[in-house]
Amino acid sequence: MLLAEQALNGLQYGMMLFLMAAGLTLVFGVMGLINLAHGSLYMTGAFACAAVAAATGSFWLGLAASLVAAAAAGALVEMAVIRRLYARDHLDQVLATFALILVFSEGTRWLFGSFPLYLKLPASLSGAVVLPGGLHYPLFRLVIIGFGAAVALGLWWLITRTRLGIRIRAGEADREMIGALGVDIARLYTIVFALGAALAGFAGALVGTIQSVQVGMGEPVLILAFVVVVIGGIGSIKGAFVGALLVGMTDTLGKALLPGLLSRIWDASSANTVGASLASVLIYVLMAVVLILRPQGLFGARG
Amino acid sequence: MQQTLNRDTAVNLAIFALLVATALGAHLAGNGFTVTLATKAAIFGLAGVGLNLALGYGGLISFGHAAFFGIGGYITGILASHASTGTPVLSLPFTVMGSNEMLGIWPMAMLAAGLAALVIGALSLRTSGVYFIMVTLAFAQMLYYFAISWPRYGGEDGLSFYVRNSFPGLNTFAPIQYFAICATLLAVALVFTAVVTQSRFGLALQAARQNSQRTVAVGIRPYAIRLTAFVLSGMIVGLAGSLYADLNRFVSPAMLSWHMSGEIMVFVILGGVGRLCGPVAGAALFILLEHVLGGISDYWQALLGLLLLAIVLFAPGGLIGIVTKRGRHA
Numbered sequence: 001m002l003l004a005e006q007a008l009n010g011l012q013y014g015m016m017l018f019l020m021a022a023g024l025t026l027v028f029g030v031m032g033l034i035n036l037a038h039g040s041l042y043m044t045g046a047f048a049c050a051a052v053a054a055a056t057g058s059f060w061l062g063l064a065a066s067l068v069a070a071a072a073a074g075a076l077v078e079m080a081v082i083r084r085l086y087a088r089d090h091l092d093q094v095l096a097t098f099a100l101i102l103v104f105s106e107g108t109r110w111l112f113g114s115f116p117l118y119l120k121l122p123a124s125l126s127g128a129v130v131l132p133g134g135l136h137y138p139l140f141r142l143v144i145i146g147f148g149a150a151v152a153l154g155l156w157w158l159i160t161r162t163r164l165g166i167r168i169r170a171g172e173a174d175r176e177m178i179g180a181l182g183v184d185i186a187r188l189y190t191i192v193f194a195l196g197a198a199l200a201g202f203a204g205a206l207v208g209t210i211q212s213v214q215v216g217m218g219e220p221v222l223i224l225a226f227v228v229v230v231i232g233g234i235g236s237i238k239g240a241f242v243g244a245l246l247v248g249m250t251d252t253l254g255k256a257l258l259p260g261l262l263s264r265i266w267d268a269s270s271a272n273t274v275g276a277s278l279a280s281v282l283i284y285v286l287m288a289v290v291l292i293l294r295p296q297g298l299f300g301a302r303g
Numbered sequence: 304m305q306q307t308l309n310r311d312t313a314v315n316l317a318i319f320a321l322l323v324a325t326a327l328g329a330h331l332a333g334n335g336f337t338v339t340l341a342t343k344a345a346i347f348g349l350a351g352v353g354l355n356l357a358l359g360y361g362g363l364i365s366f367g368h369a370a371f372f373g374i375g376g377y378i379t380g381i382l383a384s385h386a387s388t389g390t391p392v393l394s395l396p397f398t399v400m401g402s403n404e405m406l407g408i409w410p411m412a413m414l415a416a417g418l419a420a421l422v423i424g425a426l427s428l429r430t431s432g433v434y435f436i437m438v439t440l441a442f443a444q445m446l447y448y449f450a451i452s453w454p455r456y457g458g459e460d461g462l463s464f465y466v467r468n469s470f471p472g473l474n475t476f477a478p479i480q481y482f483a484i485c486a487t488l489l490a491v492a493l494v495f496t497a498v499v500t501q502s503r504f505g506l507a508l509q510a511a512r513q514n515s516q517r518t519v520a521v522g523i524r525p526y527a528i529r530l531t532a533f534v535l536s537g538m539i540v541g542l543a544g545s546l547y548a549d550l551n552r553f554v555s556p557a558m559l560s561w562h563m564s565g566e567i568m569v570f571v572i573l574g575g576v577g578r579l580c581g582p583v584a585g586a587a588l589f590i591l592l593e594h595v596l597g598g599i600s601d602y603w604q605a606l607l608g609l610l611l612l613a614i615v616l617f618a619p620g621g622l623i624g625i626v627t628k629r630g631r632h633a
Binding site: 028034081084090091092094095096098099100101102103105106107109110219223226227229230234273276277279280281284287288291292295297 | 358364366426427429430432433434436437438440441442444445448449451452453454455561562565568569572576602603604605607608609610611612615616619
């Protein structure tokens, strides 16, 4: 029973990581850009949701606002800064986006203050449902899993079945060529960046609802999303999906089960501390193993 | 060429002299606080010099050097706290006692940071480009979470030790004497970097950055060269971490955080990538900005961010690039 609940938690965590990693991997695959400020867009979405939900009283409007605000912030940042970085090396990209994090974090602190904000779930989404087998599980976490699955399906449809998807894939393969074929690359890049930003903002709003909305909430998730992208392979949405679920499951199950497993060997208190420490590094061990076996990631084409 | 080389040397000497003069002037004026600031700049400069070896000369964009900074710090803190309680750090397989002698602590800190750099580097260097950035970041983050979740040495709260470690013949508590120690080590590291980058090894390292395939064609294995540079770089940063721990008499997981990695990187970039004294100038400017901008606004990091953006977009050679009127060295 505990196992089923933790597996669902891992699934929900993985779905959130997927929303973050999808944008990162898309932006890297298409534009060749490493974007540290992705976590700031996640934070932007969360704050937009909290502010709008507080002002209007509607959680759904807040959720919509998170998408719009993060996409708008993403498009704005792309046009003002990111656009100048495509031709630069990765070092410049890392620094410029690190600088953007400072600006975003301090700007948000200035606007909203340092105290965490809390979002209130509407009655229709709160409470628990009884799953087959008699497990009580929070409805909202199931809804998040549903959102994640829907986004994954939607992205798959967008990339493989639409005209925009064809252009995105063509942009990954050869950017000069699609420019020569008459595709407005600058606009395509802005759209891809805004799309990634919107997904990050959406994830921020959902996670902000479970936990809290505060400055700096984006960075831990950003680093986990990096781990996901490294495991899955850069540029691959499928890789991001599989990697995110792997990381989500490993982290959640490791934290839930390791102390218990170790307590069969050691006494309870040392099993608890060692288990907690081990569980916190488990996903990085997973990453190291993937790197040793497949340096390009599970679904990565390039080395 | 000779002209610009001389100019670079003059700028390098001027930067170091300025740092020392600031500390001495402040000491004579009885301003211990400024001496401590200069010490901090020397320590951060040392960390930047270490990173510069991998980043500037080797082209290895490591976003995880906080790992080595933190390891150096934690080794110092752990040894010092065991020395004060008189308990051994390790009893099996051999006994390691705590220590409060800097001369004993530094090699341990550098050794531990070097070993960590060997493991992290050996794994990370299997990848390149953007993977390398993410992987080094992730490994540093792993140590960060480990430090937080390991309660033995303070966990999330960090570890304080109340007495600064000692150095034979000096009173390390006097700000100017501690500055002298840090500045001397910085000078040693600068000379070491200058010698190493001019050596056959250093030339091979820079060749591997500029054109890896050609390096292979002349019979040099870039992997071994890069790993060596990464380990040396980690050891220098580990030493800086040890000095920083002694400066504050406190270590915490913050020394291992990704923010620290970013800051060490900022020192290098602010000053100028691949310049000998670039990181020193960058670290000094960073400390200066922290105090000037920090006095103007609580949100000084936003201003720092805008300044960084401007430098990346419009002055990629950094501070020294502006002074010597040349673009990026590396």
